[in-house]
Each structure stands twice: as structure tokens, then as C-alpha cells.
Amino acid sequence: MAASQTLDTIERDAYRRSYSDGIIDTFVGVSLLWIGIAWIWLPDFAGLAGVFPAIFVTPLLAGRKKFVEQRAGYVRWSEPRRSWERRNLMALLVAGTLMFVVGVGLFLAVNRSGDFSLFDSIGPGLLAFLLALMAVGMAFLLDAWRMLAYAAVLIIGGIVASVADANPGWPLLAAGTAIAAVGAVMIVRFVHSYPNAAADDDS
């Protein structure tokens, strides 16, 4: 144990390591990639593209838990940590709902007024900006600051798409590719760092 470690850093480092498997990153990246592809090449399905990640997220998280526990071990976090997780999850849900309500409100307001100049200027990057906000929320929820880098990639992609008046799918495709690649590297590193334990040696 390093001399600079305290009980707080022991817990925090362990918590961060429990999300270092890269599965969530890969899933987020592939989901963005798929939505981007649908938006660009399958415009008829663009609206439904987000449904598939939503369907897969629950079985994926269950599978991830099993995968991580088999390799890195099982831990039940302390009540303060679990309470912190619940608070952040609630905040993320509230933020997501607010974003949805604001998005629908904006759409209705613009539709009613017939003034589409706002969407004309930022429209191509709007989806990327909203997803960047979600990435910021996940950074706090998972105590995983790499999510802020993902948010930055989405924002830059959104700005480029807005300036170039590109299809909104391009920033998602670009960010999705980058995030999925990072996730894949993390999975390989995790599997290498935590070989599958054949058995519990204390049994």
C-alpha cells in the first residue's frame, strides 16, 4: 500500500477501478455509431435508432456485473457510496427528463412560430450537444472523468457539424467510433489485468 493512500483514496480508487472494464464505454460508443449510421444512411429509421440501445441496456448491465465480478471480485459499497450513487442517478434522470421536455417544448415552439432559423444554425449539432450533456452527467455518476473527454468530442463534433451544415449523424458517428475504440482498448486492458479467477482460493 502506497504511503500516500488514505481510507478515502482506497475506496475511491477501488470504485473507479470497478468501472474501468470499458463495457459501458464500448456500449455507448457502438450506440452512438449505430444512431449516427441510421441518421445518415437509414433516415427512415433515424427516429427509432435510439430504441435499440434502450432495449439492450438492461441485459448489458446485468452481463457486465457478472463479467466484472468474476474477474475483479464482488464488493458491496458502503451506504454513503450507495446513497451518492442513488442521488446522482436521480439527478441524471431528472436532467434527462428536463432535456427531453425542453427539446419537445423547443420543437413545438419553433413549429408554431414557423421560424426555423435557430434549428438552421445549430440543428446539425443539437443532438451531439444534448448527448454531450448526458456524458457530463455520466462522468459524475460513475466518477469516470474520461466521460468529460467524450463530451468534449461530441461538442467539437457538434460545432463542426453546425458550421459545415452537415448531417447530424456525422458527429455521432465520429464520437461513437472514438468512444467505442477507447472502450475496446479498456476491455482488453481489463481482461489482461484481471484474468478470470478459476476459483475462489479461500473455499
Added chain:
Amino acid sequence: MTTAEQSSLDRLIHEPARLVLMSNLAVVDEADFVFLSHQTGLTAGNISSHMARLEEAGYVVIAKGFVGKRPRTVYRLTRAGRKAFDVYRVQVAELLAGPELRTQ
């Protein structure tokens, strides 16, 4: 702190490997053998023998079970174990309190 008080440090916790195990268990509710071995870098035999000592003292509860076909051993600090660890932390903090380090 007098010499007598210094010698009243809980020797069971004071041993380095057990101190590392107790520290890691103190910051979670419970954890299994695999998690602790990754966290501490201790060998299987070390963890087993030290946990057995801590269990004898009533500081740790050991629960053996299965997840599917895989055996799993889960460790948890008892209330007495947490209290003993807290007392130990206070004693060590008092013992080591003093002037600024000269080697900084």
C-alpha cells in the same frame, strides 16, 4: 501517550497484512476474496490465514457460498471489528502526531 499506552495498540490489527485487509474492509460493506486479493496484492494463503485470525477475534465474519458453480467467500467487518479499527486509528494518529517532518 505513555509507553504503556503505546503497547496497548491492538497487535492483531497492527500487523501490516491484517492492517491492509482491515483498511480495505473498513471502506466497504463487504467484499469477496477475489476483490481483496486484487486490492491488497496479498497471496491466497496470506488472506486466508489472516482472515481466520481476524474471525477468531470476532473482527470479521466469513461467509462461504456459491455463485452458480463458483465458490465465493465474502468477508465483512463486524461491529466489534469496526470499533477496534476506529480505536486503532485514533491511537496511531495520537502516537504519530508531532512536529513537521524534517525530510520533506
